[in-house]
Amino acid sequence: MREVKVVSNAATHKRGFGAVLWDYLTTVDHKKVAHLYLFGGGFFFLVGGLEAMLIRIQLVKPNSEFLSNGLYNEVLTMHGTTMIFLAAMPLIFALMNAIIPLQIGARDVAFPFINSLGFWLFLFGGLILNCSWFLGGAPDAGWTSYAPLSTTSPGHGVDFYVIGLQIAGAGTLIGGINFLVTIVNMRAPGMTYMRMPLFTWASFITSILILFAFPALTVGLFLLMFDRMFDSAFFDVSLGGNAVIWEHIFWIFGHPEVYILILPLFGLFSDLFSTFSKKRLFGYTAMVFATMLIAFLGFMVWAHHMFTVGLGPVANSIFAIATMAIAVPTGIKIFNWLATMWGGQITINSAMLWALGFIPTFTLGGMTGVMVASVVADYQYHDSYFVVAHFHYVIVGGTIFGIFAGLHYWWPKMFGKILHEGMGKLTFWTFLIGFHLTFFIQHFLGLMGMPRRYSTFAPNQGLDLGNLISTIGAFFMAFGVIVFVINVFYTAAKGEKAPDDPWDGRTLEWATASPPAHYNFKQVPLVRGLDPLWIEKTEGKGKMTPSEPLGEIHMPNPSILPFMMSFGLFVAGFGFIYQVDNKAWLAVVVIGMGITFGSMLIRSLKDDLGYHITKEELEREAD
Amino acid sequence: MKGWMGKFRALTLFGSLALILSGCGQENLSALIPKGYGAEKSLDLIILTAVIMLFVLIIVMILYVTVLVRFRKKKGQKDFIPKQVEGNKTLETIWTVIPIVLLIIIAVPTVTATFDLADQSEASKSLNVEVTGNQYWWHFNYEGEEIQTSQDLYIPTGERVYLNMKSSDVIHSFWVPAISGKMDVNPENENTMFIEAYEEGVYYGKCAELCGPSHALMDFKIIAVSPEEFDQWVEDMKNVDPEAVAEGETAQQGQALFQESNCMGCHAIGSSPVQVGPNLTNFGERTQVAGILDYNKENLISWIMDPESIKPGNKMTGKYPDLSEEEASKIADYLMQLKPSSITPEDAGK
Ligand code: HEM
Ligand SMILES: [Cu+2]
Numbered sequence: 001m002r003e004v005k006v007v008s009n010a011a012t013h014k015r016g017f018g019a020v021l022w023d024y025l026t027t028v029d030h031k032k033v034a035h036l037y038l039f040g041g042g043f044f045f046l047v048g049g050l051e052a053m054l055i056r057i058q059l060v061k062p063n064s065e066f067l068s069n070g071l072y073n074e075v076l077t078m079h080g081t082t083m084i085f086l087a088a089m090p091l092i093f094a095l096m097n098a099i100i101p102l103q104i105g106a107r108d109v110a111f112p113f114i115n116s117l118g119f120w121l122f123l124f125g126g127l128i129l130n131c132s133w134f135l136g137g138a139p140d141a142g143w144t145s146y147a148p149l150s151t152t153s154p155g156h157g158v159d160f161y162v163i164g165l166q167i168a169g170a171g172t173l174i175g176g177i178n179f180l181v182t183i184v185n186m187r188a189p190g191m192t193y194m195r196m197p198l199f200t201w202a203s204f205i206t207s208i209l210i211l212f213a214f215p216a217l218t219v220g221l222f223l224l225m226f227d228r229m230f231d232s233a234f235f236d237v238s239l240g241g242n243a244v245i246w247e248h249i250f251w252i253f254g255h256p257e258v259y260i261l262i263l264p265l266f267g268l269f270s271d272l273f274s275t276f277s278k279k280r281l282f283g284y285t286a287m288v289f290a291t292m293l294i295a296f297l298g299f300m301v302w303a304h305h306m307f308t309v310g311l312g313p314v315a316n317s318i319f320a321i322a323t324m325a326i327a328v329p330t331g332i333k334i335f336n337w338l339a340t341m342w343g344g345q346i347t348i349n350s351a352m353l354w355a356l357g358f359i360p361t362f363t364l365g366g367m368t369g370v371m372v373a374s375v376v377a378d379y380q381y382h383d384s385y386f387v388v389a390h391f392h393y394v395i396v397g398g399t400i401f402g403i404f405a406g407l408h409y410w411w412p413k414m415f416g417k418i419l420h421e422g423m424g425k426l427t428f429w430t431f432l433i434g435f436h437l438t439f440f441i442q443h444f445l446g447l448m449g450m451p452r453r454y455s456t457f458a459p460n461q462g463l464d465l466g467n468l469i470s471t472i473g474a475f476f477m478a479f480g481v482i483v484f485v486i487n488v489f490y491t492a493a494k495g496e497k498a499p500d501d502p503w504d505g506r507t508l509e510w511a512t513a514s515p516p517a518h519y520n521f522k523q524v525p526l527v528r529g530l531d532p533l534w535i536e537k538t539e540g541k542g543k544m545t546p547s548e549p550l551g552e553i554h555m556p557n558p559s560i561l562p563f564m565m566s567f568g569l570f571v572a573g574f575g576f577i578y579q580v581d582n583k584a585w586l587a588v589v590v591i592g593m594g595i596t597f598g599s600m601l602i603r604s605l606k607d608d609l610g611y612h613i614t615k616e617e618l619e620r621e622a623d
Numbered sequence: 624m625k626g627w628m629g630k631f632r633a634l635t636l637f638g639s640l641a642l643i644l645s646g647c648g649q650e651n652l653s654a655l656i657p658k659g660y661g662a663e664k665s666l667d668l669i670i671l672t673a674v675i676m677l678f679v680l681i682i683v684m685i686l687y688v689t690v691l692v693r694f695r696k697k698k699g700q701k702d703f704i705p706k707q708v709e710g711n712k713t714l715e716t717i718w719t720v721i722p723i724v725l726l727i728i729i730a731v732p733t734v735t736a737t738f739d740l741a742d743q744s745e746a747s748k749s750l751n752v753e754v755t756g757n758q759y760w761w762h763f764n765y766e767g768e769e770i771q772t773s774q775d776l777y778i779p780t781g782e783r784v785y786l787n788m789k790s791s792d793v794i795h796s797f798w799v800p801a802i803s804g805k806m807d808v809n810p811e812n813e814n815t816m817f818i819e820a821y822e823e824g825v826y827y828g829k830c831a832e833l834c835g836p837s838h839a840l841m842d843f844k845i846i847a848v849s850p851e852e853f854d855q856w857v858e859d860m861k862n863v864d865p866e867a868v869a870e871g872e873t874a875q876q877g878q879a880l881f882q883e884s885n886c887m888g889c890h891a892i893g894s895s896p897v898q899v900g901p902n903l904t905n906f907g908e909r910t911q912v913a914g915i916l917d918y919n920k921e922n923l924i925s926w927i928m929d930p931e932s933i934k935p936g937n938k939m940t941g942k943y944p945d946l947s948e949e950e951a952s953k954i955a956d957y958l959m960q961l962k963p964s965s966i967t968p969e970d971a972g973k
């Protein structure tokens with residue numbers, strides 16, 4: 001390896017592996033944090049996908065003995081937990097990190113240090129959770145971890161769930177706060193709220209959801225942790241606790257969580273339909289308010305996950321109607337997207353394909369959403385494969401399709417290369433067909449009497465064929481994902497260099513280089529309306545007018561401290577888990593917390609004022 | 624264009640194919656072939672909501688297809704700049720108001736049905752059964768009759784039967800799709816629901832809430848017989864003599880072994896309310912062994928010898944001394960003789 005001195009502010013010259021690694025471990029640049037989230041989330045997406053395949057292989061035929069019942073529950077739990085917390089959320093954070101500062105014309109996020117801390121917390125939380133596989137068994141009480149099953153589950157599986165999610169959840173919470181402040185404070189001159197692109201708008205509202213929803217999760221996990229590790233009895237009925245309260249706490253977090261997963265992608269789709277139809281978004285204001293309304297109602301409907309708990313007809317009716325109400329703003333969005341394309345000139349490439357595939361898929365998911373909201377009908381759907389089908393239609397059809405759309409769309413901005421179109425289309429079609437094969441049939445399986453979370457089913461109950469078709473579909477999806485991974489490596493090695501604005505974009509991220517310089521904009525642009533770049537293009541300039549003269553840029557220094565703080569919690573996590581068996585493990589808690597608090601102390605005491613890029617340096621860098 | 628057409632066709636094709644091949648699922652299990660009051664109410668709403676929502680879906684799909692056909696950039700077509708439309712108040716109002724109207728059409732019958740199914744006004748006049756969910760089996764206590772059974776619940780057709788449900792450990796959920804929707808069985812409070820079967824039959828029930836490794840094996844049956852047959856069954860069950868001596872030498876030895884091996888520590892025969900394990904009073908009439916295996920002696924022997932391999936995590940494992948195959952066979956002979964009633968599941972099968 002070559003001797004390289006790491007110069008943090010030197011942009012891109014070839015460096016050795018060690019240097020690149022160190023760069024990523026210490027980076028506070030939102031674009032690199034985005035890469036980290038992408039690879040972290042992508043890795044867990046593959047893990048979760050592998051778990052999904054194990055589930056479907058087990059269910060390919062009745063009475064199958066591929067996985068034992070206990071192992072099946074672990075795989076099932078980890079699939080759900082991984083996909084929601086360790087794949088979908090971080091991948092959304094990858095897109096948000098990569099794009100939001102660019103879309104609002106900012107040089108950076110509000111708290112670069114916290115941004116990187118958020119990532120490392122997520123990663124170490126995810127690692128702890130997955131360590132459980134090798135240390136005596138994964139959690140097995142479902143991603144919802146209902147008590148008392150979760151409080152009485154033997155072994156340490158659920159402890160890993162509690163600690164892992166607590167750490168990862170803290171990362172998400174501070175990440176959300178960071179975006180909130182960034183969008184409030186760092187918008188370029190002229191970027192009023194009602195000129196923000198929909199992706200930024202939706203991410204903004206999502207961040208508010210994170211701010212209110214994640215503390216509920218934190219509290220719930222603490223209670224569960226105390227019950228399991230320190231002999232409290234919040235959920236122990238025999239000692240005066242209450243088990244149903246866990247369901248409330250979980251869903252007060254959990255229902256907003258599903259909107260956290262979908263809203264940013266709604267925003268992204270809005271941007272995509274507008275860009276690839278060459279039209280401004282139809283009903284912009286309505287879209288913004290619909291997003292807010294969905295977010296608000298998202299907090300009001302948690303008990304629709306609990307229609308069968310026995311809350312009584314009054315509560316059930318209220319929650320049913322509140323739930324149905326969400327379909328109205330969601331419908332407004334669908335129609336506005338169609339109206340955006342109406343009269344436009346639609347370009348179909350692999351990014352747009354995902355957006356187009358989203359519309360029928362998600363509409364079907366929303367349709368079954370209204371169906372499950374109808375209480376008495378839900379007495380049949382609940383906890384059956386019908387619900388499995390419903391939420392995969394919305395989460396995969398919305399979130400995962402959206403993430404793929406976003407990756408194909410923004411890959412050139414993130415990596416300076418365009419993903420291979422042919423492979424992109426192959427991924428889309430196999431995934432789409434596989435998806436509908438897998439999940440459409442599950443609506444019927446559910447109604448035909450197949451409960452969810454079943455490790456096996458009996459032959460000759462009418463469930464054999466549906467399950468077989470479902471498994472075949474899953475293999476198509478897996479194939480699509482593999483092609484995508486190949487595409488990523490192929491593009492990295494051979495992909496064509498992307499121009500700054502490959503899609504004839506309308507928003508500010510396309511006004512910078514691909515990939516952007518580490519300070520994003522040499523001069524912060526002046527925003528004169530919605531779709532600022534488009535305005536400049538139609539007026540013949542094609543370039544943003546700067547809002548300031550060329551001058552010094554202040555940048556934050558890289559730091560290893562976020563990594564160290566998270567690593568400390570990772571170590572302490574094992575201490576907490578194992579001190580139940582042997583109090584000597586408390587020493588590990590002390591060591592781990594020592595690392596974390598030590599790092600925090602250093603952070604507090606050491607002046608770190610960052611550095612400046614001088615005007616001369618900026619002038620030297622070619623336009 | 625080929626793309627979406629292909630997809631749309633594939634979708635409808637597979638949907639209808641699956642339906643044709645499997646009908647609406649297995650009779651006496653499927654929620655799509657309702658045989659009871661609750662299931663019928665649910666299916667009405669399922670159909671109503673599905674039709675209304677399909678109507679919305681079709682409208683969206685028509686617009687979607689039109690947009691793609693008319694406004695897709697054609698090969699060789701020059702770039703043009705479409706008109707930058709801001710929005711349209713009338714259109715946006717239309718697609719706000721129409722969904723609200725549709726939702727009201729759904730909401731009204733939903734709320735009515737919700738209150739209807741929660742009705743408990745007849746509970747005091749009806750048959751009440753206390754249901755207890757256990758990892759991984761169900762206990763039924765006929766209130767006022769002093770009859771205990773497990774796994775198989777006998778009910779009369781055409782009458783409301785109130786189920787008062789509670790769990791002894793984790794949360795379970797009581798679901799007999801063909802008769803009624805599900806209701807959770809919680810450890811802290813009693814949930815009440817009523818069921819009413821229209822026809823005689825053996826209906827499959829499943830636990831719908833994840834409750835541990837053997838969650839998928841927590842099956843049970845509802846055996847609906849005519850009211851006269853039900854009365855007969857109650858009569859027979861009340862007159863059980865738990866001490867009755869088995870017939871035949873091996874069965875008698877089995878009966879003795881059953882006493883010696885501490886089986887009675889958890890199980891009961893007769894109306895004793897022991898609830899650590901299933902009540903075995905009418906075990907000879909069971910439809911299945913342990914709720915899931917075909918009812919035959921071989922399966923019963925394997926269950927007695929090693930329940931863990933059949934239902935992982937169950938609470939019978941390790942609670943009694945090891946038994947040889949011969950001993951297990953003798954106990955099986957005894958248990959299969961426990962047929963106190965002249966009314967059997969066959970009476971429910973038409
Ligand atoms: C029109 C919009 C929607 C409606 C009306 C709706 C309604 C519902 C209802 C009533 C349930 C409870 C079903 C049951 O447990 O029996 C449910 C479950 C679920 N929904 Fe939605 N939903 C909508 C959108 C979404 C979105 C956008 C997502 C995710 C991105 C989502 C994810 C889920 C998940 C994960 C569950 C399953 C929860 C579980 O039991 O583990 N939903 N939905
Ligand atoms: Cu159960």
